[in-house]
Amino acid sequence: MNIYGYDDYRVYLRDRYRQKTLADPTYSQRRFAREAGFSNPGFLNDVIKGRRKLSVAATEKMISVFSLSVAEAQYLKLLVKYNHTSDSDEKRKVYSKLVFRRNRSSFARLNPSLNKYYQDYRYPLIRTAVMAMDFRGDYEELGQFINPPIPTAIVKKCIRDLCDWGLLSQNEDGRYQVSGEFIEPPDTLSDMLKQIKRDWIVHSVDALMNRSFEKRHISTALVSVSGETEEKIAQLVETFREQVWKLVQSDDKEADRVMQLNVQFFPRTAERKNR
Secondary structure (H helix, E strand, O other), X not given: OOHHHOOOHHHHHHHHHHHHHHHOOOOOHHHHHHHHOOOOOOHHHHHHOOOOOOOHHHHHHXXXXXXXXXXXXXXXXXXXHHHHOOOHHHHXXXXXXHHHHHHOOHHHHHOHHHXXXXXXXXXXXXXXHHHOOOOOXXXXXXXXXXXXXXXXXXXXXXXXXXXXOOOEEEOOOOOEEEOOOOOOOOHHHHHHHHHHHHHHHHHHHHHHHHOOHHHOOXXXXXXXXXXXXXXXXXXXXXXXXXXXXXXXXXXXXXXOOOOOOOOOOOOOOOOOOOO
């Protein structure tokens, strides 16, 4: 089990403990607590469920019971720090350190596309743009096709990487095409996907400010609703997403543009307590 494939230490501990139980069906949390040196036999479950945090001392015990290497131990400590900090600037700094260590690990060599693709928004953007134009190696044209434009040198590097990862291929006639479907990161890398979604949301601000009304469809509404209505709206949003995806899949005409769709629906207040 590769610890570098995780960005949530609780998920890692859950999976690592499960691995032990699969290898030995008699293995229990009580036995784990005894081996790790915890007096509370339910400590691990409390941590996994989010009821308790890992202290520095508890982290050291986890490192010992799972026999982590020095590099893996350092990564786990960073994971704990990343998941515990609430300061956004500090969180980004720690995440950068996590990504740096992940890029230097075997995970990056075994999963190059999974490791890199969602770390830079330009990879999925360029890959999708290739689907919407007759791209045959003119990197400058492809860069200018994207809005805002991407420098030619970066486009060339991204195309080369996408081909190396098997996400693009070149036909005999010279035309590039998307090869296969790219799978989204698993739940072990949920924060990696959060980072790139954050980039997409930031990009929508540029569309709001610089695109004419006819070329954008952006609206915002603040609504006061009951919990029951919130659930109904959330279901409508999911249904809409499914309908859009089915429409894209059934489009039998050749794509000639790339569009970005943001769907945002989230609470702006706490829930009022019943009086």
